[in-house]
Amino acid sequence: MFMSKKCRLLFFILLLVVFSKVNAQDEESSGSKKSLMFDLTSTQTSYSDSWVGGEAGSVNWVANLSATSTKKIKKNIELRSRLKLSFGQTLTQDAETKKWSKPGKSTDLIDFENVGSFSTGGLVDPYVAFRIETQFYDGANPDKKLSLSPLKLTESAGASKKFYETEADLIVSRLGLGVRQIITKSMTDTITLAVETSTAYDGGIESVSEVDLAVHKNIRYNGKLTLFKALESSKSDDLKGTEFENDWKAVDLNFENSFSGSITKLITVNFYLQFLYDKEISRKVRIKQTLALSFVFKLN
Secondary structure: OOHHHHHHHHHHHHHHHHHHHHHHHHHHEEEEEEEEEEEEEEEEEEOOOOOOOOOOOOEEEEEEEEEEEEEEEOOOEEEEEEEEEEEEEEEEOOOOOEEOOOOEEEEEEEEHHHHEEEOOOOOOEEEEEEEEEOOOEEOOOOOOOEEOEEEEEEEEEEEEEEEEEEEOOOEEEEEEEEEEEEEEEEEEEEOOOOOEEEEEEEEEEEEEEEEEEEEOOOOOEEEEEEEEEEEEOOHHHHHHHHOOOOOOHHOOEEEEEEEEEEEEOOOOEEEEEEEEEOOOOOOOOOEEEEEEEEEEEEOO
């Protein structure tokens, strides 16, 4: 295996030590910034049993929470934390019977990332990062929800560079070596509902670029491009001799784009566009797009 469990454990302990030191010395912080934004979008239509014409009702709702925190310790250590939570459901009404279906999941995301960077006064700064990506549950089988599956853990370290920074805006990139652990739950028996957990590892080069800018008085753009090139994988031996033998070597891409425009203090228009490419999952680029008018709560 490309990295022993002991090495991965030591790396993880290093991250915990760094982040605990940062939090423990919070009283010495030379500056901190925090933000929290919550929005809720919902639409609903319904028809009575006597309605004719073939129309069917629906209920859609999506809730999003985005929280960021930046702490500076002794002017040369900075911890940036970012949490994104999204969940939404859709209910549909049968066009003939007018009966409502059970709620189906439309959006599901848990994304928590911590980046500790150390200012050296040079062109780039060293960093360590830890990221958790998962969802509240895998609802592929309606008989049993598999919580927090799949669960992706990414630990990385390398060099970062801030290209632009103000009180509200930021453009930053980082490049380093990363190790990913993907834990997946799968149902092995639909009668007994038995569940099996499998774990896959890979290691390689990670590149992350983030942009958070005010592009207009009332419009903000937030973008994040994550690239990962695996150099070794725990699944490589199992795939030898198959048509998928080299799929794990392809560059994984996650490109998130979000525009938010404020209409009033409580109402915003949000446009989200995401491009995903992981050859092990699909050989085509996956695209997600949402456009919503939302009620927003902000804390800065």
